[in-house]
Amino acid sequence: MVLASILLSALFAGIVATGVTVAIEKWGGLVGGLLGSVPSTIVPAAVGMYVAGGEQGLVASMSVVPLGMLLNALFLGAWLVLPRWFSKAARPLLFTALGALTIWSTLGLGMILAVDNLLSPALDDRGVALLGFALLFITVVMFNLRPQPAPKGANSVSTSVLVARGTVAALAIGVAVWLSGLDYPLMAGLASVFPAIFLTSMVALWLAQGPTVPQGAAGPMMLGGASVAIYAILAMWSLPAYGVFIGSAIAWFGAVVGWSCPAFLVLRRLHASR
Numbered sequence: 001m002v003l004a005s006i007l008l009s010a011l012f013a014g015i016v017a018t019g020v021t022v023a024i025e026k027w028g029g030l031v032g033g034l035l036g037s038v039p040s041t042i043v044p045a046a047v048g049m050y051v052a053g054g055e056q057g058l059v060a061s062m063s064v065v066p067l068g069m070l071l072n073a074l075f076l077g078a079w080l081v082l083p084r085w086f087s088k089a090a091r092p093l094l095f096t097a098l099g100a101l102t103i104w105s106t107l108g109l110g111m112i113l114a115v116d117n118l119l120s121p122a123l124d125d126r127g128v129a130l131l132g133f134a135l136l137f138i139t140v141v142m143f144n145l146r147p148q149p150a151p152k153g154a155n156s157v158s159t160s161v162l163v164a165r166g167t168v169a170a171l172a173i174g175v176a177v178w179l180s181g182l183d184y185p186l187m188a189g190l191a192s193v194f195p196a197i198f199l200t201s202m203v204a205l206w207l208a209q210g211p212t213v214p215q216g217a218a219g220p221m222m223l224g225g226a227s228v229a230i231y232a233i234l235a236m237w238s239l240p241a242y243g244v245f246i247g248s249a250i251a252w253f254g255a256v257v258g259w260s261c262p263a264f265l266v267l268r269r270l271h272a273s274r
Contacts, residue, residue: 038224038260039231039252045192046235046251047244052178053185055240060185061192063125065232066132067111068193069225073139075104075195076218076225079202080143083211093206097199104195112186126236133229140223144267168196193228223263231255 042065050058078100086095119128175191198221205214234254239247 039228039255042228050239057185059125059236061189062232062236063129064186064189066129066136066229068190069229070136071104071107072195073222075100076222078103079218108190129233136226140226144219144223227255227259230259
């Protein structure tokens with residue numbers, strides 16, 4: 001049962017993940033970035049964690065997702081800053097990607113240590129989740145007060161890049177569910193929000209369109225990604241209360257209606273005013 005959960009979660013995550021680059025390419029960074037960051041791979045991850053680790057494992061894993069999305073927001077923010085630093089390097093894309101991943105992994109290790117040794121004794125799992133969302137909210141608002149131009153792509157992303165993107169996302173979610181089954185809920189929660197979609201989106205769009213299109217999508221993806229944190233907070237309650245199907249639907253619609261749609265309207269107004 002656990003193996004089937006890992007495989008199904010990974011497969012679904014990979015299928016969902018391949019569509020985000022296409023959305024950004026077709027509709028531009030504003031619409032595509034927000035569409036691409038609605039809860040997607042977190043849905044099968046949460047289901048897999050619930051099946052593999054039960055309610056306790058689900059709640060513990062989901063509690064670190066908002067902090068993980070804070071890391072992802074900083075990861076995307078690095079794509080706005082680092083290209084300026086490496087503009088004269090021989091391979092600016094490579095250095096930018098490695099720099100962003102270094103920031104994510106370093107802060108991720110610090111986050112796990114902080115939750116395990118500092119926050120957990122003072123806050124329960126839901127308190128950790130709410131604290132993480134508060135910090136995430138402040139971060140994404142600050143980055144989106146001055147939005148970047150968000151043009152559509154002029155070139156198509158290759159099929160091989162899309163396949164690679166789906167494969168990386170599938171592996172990340174498969175590892176997250178596996179860790180949950182091994183009773184490593186904090187590591188599972190962090191792995192479930194590994195920026196596979198964000199990384200492959202940035203790389204694929206940079207290769208196909210140049211740096212302007214992915215940089216325009218970074219802010220909207222950052223803002224839209226906060227819906228994943230809301231999904232995690234709702235899923236901590238809805239999956240144990242209503243089961244994996246109805247519980248997942250409640251958490252998904254709650255995140256999209258409560259965050260993604262209002263975020264799109266606010267961001268569109270900000271872009272229109274510039």
